Amino acid sequence: MVNSLDEVDDFIEMGANALEVDIEFANNGTVLGTFHGAPCDCFRGCFKRETIADYLEYIRDGTSFADSRYKGKVILLIMDLKTSKLRSSAKKKAGLTLAAKLWKHLWEGVQPQYMVNVLLSIGYVKDKNVLKGVLKYFKKEQTRHILDKIGFDVGMNDPLEKIGRMYKQLGINGHRWQGDGLSNCVRFLVPVARLRQAVKARDNRKGYMDKVYHWTVDLPHFIRKSVEHGVDGIITNRPDNVLQVLNSTPYSELLKVADFNDSPWTRFIEPMLRNETERDMEVLGGGEVEERLSHPANFDPYEITAVWTE
Template identity: 50%
Template sequence: RAVGTGSITSRHPHATTWNYCPQFERRSELRTLFSTSLGSAHSRILLLNIEQGPEPAMAPASISRTVAAVLLCWIAERSAAGPSSSNRLDELERPFFNIAHMVNSIKEVDQYLRLGANAIEADVTFQSDGTAKQTFHGSPCDCFRNCYMRENLVDYLEYIRKVTGTADAKYKNRVALLFLDLKVSDLPAPSKLKAGKDIAKKLLEHLWYNVDVNNTVNVLLSIGHVTDKDVFKGVIETLMKNGDPAIAERVGFDVGLNDPLEDISKMYSELGIDHNRWQGDGVSNCLSLFRPANRLKQALRYRDSRTDRSYADKVYHWTIDLSSAIRTSIRLGVDGIITNYPERVSTVIMEDPFKRAVKLASPQDTPWKKANVELLMPGGGGSPFTAVLGDVSEVLQQFWAYLVTRLSGHIFRRRSSREYDAIAVDPPMSPRELAEQRYYRWLHKNFA
């Protein structure tokens, strides 16, 4: 080393070898990094190959020492730069969307986020002229659910903005996606374009207005069938007229009611939508155990292929409530699950081996990007008897919680959304939450 230069020069007999790593000034740096990466025994062998006794000046390094130096430098560079994207744990985990189903009232927003959801799904109903009116599902809906919760859509969107849109918001880092199921299939054909324009206008004015772009909530808009495509036209026209590309990138598209995938792909091509596309498959929780997975697997192949039909950026499964079915869906490689029991999804994700394969998506995880990590998941474990016993236990829990909720509904009955919104403290636990809390305490006491 030339004194005071801070770099290896030709005065060192092995300058040719050491210059393979000019970014490291001291051999001690390489030794430390390499020992950390490969272990002390292997590092000593390669370092000895480089640091053998003196050679005549200007003599070229031996082939073995050159190879050793190149290998050592490569490993040292990788170690100094930190773990690569291929083996960093956080990037090996697929962002996963735990979507709470049918969250159609403000009080349910709090309830389901407390139960572990990082995304919420609401049903938006429209007047016959295409005006978006309220969040409401109606009958029939899922087993063991109240189908009649509702909220004025403007109140609903403004509440979401309130709890997510500021630096100190209550759920600032909790809501990765707002999934709006647009009930437009029964609208007259001329009203569908207006419906798209109206829902986009309400998002701009009541959800995203005066919110920093880093805090704006991503919204997935879902129509029932490809015949409702004029709704998407209206959305796109309104967003383009708004002129803010950052806001436009916050919107995604989905066709939710199991149309043929080829027809959906053609629809996106006709509309010029080439990104931010989700694809779901499923049926009501009453029947989801009996629905074949053929279409879901086809959607996953669409997502993972590189052909012209590869339109799906994310694939989700609905409505999945039992833990055994949740495990099966994650093993198939879905990006999200719509569920009435987000606490079960959160629990399953924390199990081995799922916790090393998926993670709950945060608002910083874009819901529009295809996961570039292949999900390698071992087969299911445990006996069929254990799985059936668990399913029966969960169904009984659902039935009990439903009864308690229906019988105790007066807890929230007389409170309007605006009164609820004005409450500064956390709202009281719902009857369902109280029933589930007692149930889990009983399980822990008797079986833990």
């Protein structure tokens, strides 16, 4: 939920290598800008906003040129598209207008190697026409190369099988992230069955997902649990806490934190600790005294690409 220009600065300075932003649309499907509204994560401001042009140009100018302040620091912009309440007829227009703004204000005139990657996250399968609109815009000859910079996600809790069928219908065969989680306000009781299902499907290559992320995870105790479940990324309000965990033993010996030289669409296989708990629920407890600082019992080949801002 990095919805203001000041927050962009704050989260990058805290060590975030990706930013998650909420995108608001008018009732007719026209993209407006950044906005979440209430309710939102605990301890955050819900009502900050920017116009879409101002926000994208701030990201572009801050990351995409030789003298940019944050050159090489932001590898992914995750756009949480608030389109679920739009009429069906407005959703394709939402995708088209968003694509036009992305091209004009984020990518046009930028050398491909410096372009920020964008993950487009719709809420539900019923919002698939938004992705249709984006694909239609960028399949034009002059912008087809931009598809290399775009990924896809269905961010809420539709059945994974249903999401997989949607990707087949749309002809999307890669760049697919899958998120799972809840607001940090209810992190004290977290179902992880669906997260584990997604990780398992990714690992046995029977699922569509190329990478899996967990949201919203702020406390070191739960950041460790998320990493040990085998996620590729973490959305958090506390990127400093994620860095603290990843720089501690044993994680610093086993994890590779993504930088600008890494593709957010490609996984790498490295030794990685895995906690194969049988519990489908995790309950708050333990704290610093009970947190394990040694290797878990089980190890699997794995690598994490950290995505750490909310």
